[in-house]
């Protein structure tokens with residue numbers, strides 16, 4: 360049963376028993392909690408699309424590993440076609456959910472591990488790659504969702520992990536046993552950790568040899584004893600719980616901090632343990648794949664934002680105004696540049712020793728730098744087009760109030776013939792698309808902060824080649 364339906368996916372989460380806290384209280388029923396469910400629904404869209412005639416051909420392919428049809432979200436790329444399909448699927452899904460569907464990070468971890476575990480084995484004769492392939496088979500056969508446990512809480516940013524006054528600021532191995540390891544630490548911003556069956560942990564940065572205990576990668580179920588998910592707050596997080604003014608009526612996003620309170624990991628699930636010199640490569644590969652992913656999903660989110668802007672123009676009676684139509688063009692070209700860089704990064708991908716294909720990291724990072732700046736501009740344009748009611752629209756509860764409701768509705772009218780309820784719904788969606796902090800901050804920091812992209816671009820670009828070009832024209836011989 361390699362392809363799950365949406366319903367099977369949700370039922371599979373129901374069988375899990377993670378330890379979860381939100382707003383200071385223990386949540387025992389994750390799946391039916393309205394706030395968490397909105398996030399789970401976004402991930403469920405990746406299962407739904409795989410079963411829809413319209414998208415099945417792009418979402419499903421045969422795995423060379425298990426010889427069965429699998430959801431592409433479980434498939435590390437083994438061709439240029441696979442790399443391109445990742446971006447196209449992400450764009451389609453980003454547009455369908457209008458937020459993050461929370462399933463690419465796990466694939467990005469698996470893609471990076473499928474390259475680096477092989478390289479570690481080549482150097483040290485370890486068996487990480489074989490262990491990783493066993494894990495991957497499990498993921499593919501059961502159509503699992505994984506999330507990325509990469510970002511450590513990091514304490515004092517000027518200090519290396521082993522230099523921190525509290526040694527747990529980066530996740531580390533605290534005990535080595537005959538049957539596995541015990542780890543302690545916390546991973547921040549764990550997008551969709553409760554929509555996932557497994558959490559894949561990687562180091563968050565390059566490490567020195569003194570940081571040996573921090574050079575650890577592994578995968579464990581998200582309800583493993585000792586794991587505590589503390590759901591983070593975001594700007595619109597009460598809306599689903601209050602059951603009104605929701606905006607995106609189907610989907611949302613949430614990002615817990617996951618605490619690893621002395622968690623046991625069996626050796627068969629450990630994919631790196633102490634090989635510090637590979638930590639930087641592992642995180643660089645994960646980040647580059649993740650930045651490629653963003654080029655697809657965020658372009659898809661802009662598609663949805665453009666749709667909302669155009670609809671607001673219809674509803675406000677501003678559809679013919681040329682300066683607003685210019686702003687639509689400004690939104691479109693930003694989506695296409697983002698997408699174009701990400702698609703180009705895929706076509707320029709190269710086969711690695713393990714057989715996995717890796718994207719062009721310079722193009723993928725260029726795409727992400729563009730996202731960090733331009734998504735904010737797209738949000739600004741959307742709010743500009745939609746009008747000031749994006750921020751202080753009366754609540755659904757005021758509209759339903761028998762005393763003031765009819766009066767409020769009267770003054771919410773837009774263009775003739777547009778149902779007032781529709782105009783209100785679209786304004787709420789614009790609020791969610793442009794101002795939900797879990798999404799807008801992810802445009803800046805998700806996949807690493809801007810400086811990390813710039814450093815990668817500088818490191819991975821052929822600077823000498825560019826100097827040679829200029830020297831040749833200037834007649835300078837080296």
Ligand SMILES: Cc1cc2nc3c(=O)[nH]c(=O)nc-3n(C[C@H](O)[C@H](O)[C@H](O)COP(=O)(O)OP(=O)(O)OC[C@H]3O[C@@H](n4cnc5c(N)ncnc54)[C@H](O)[C@@H]3O)c2cc1C
Pocket residue numbers: 464506507508509510511512513516517546547548549550551614796797798800801804805806807808809810811
């Ligand atoms: C909505 C959202 C979703 C996310 N989802 C995930 C996820 O699913 N999985 C995951 O693992 N991570 C996730 N992340 C984490 C993301 O990768 C980090 O936020 C990002 O790497 C920045 O780390 P930080 O937040 O700790 O900020 P910091 O590292 O504190 O950075 C803040 C600023 O300080 C600068 N800075 C910090 N330290 C240094 C230094 N030593 N040298 C130079 N400059 C420095 C940075 O460049 C940046 O400008 C998510 C983040 C967000 C906001």
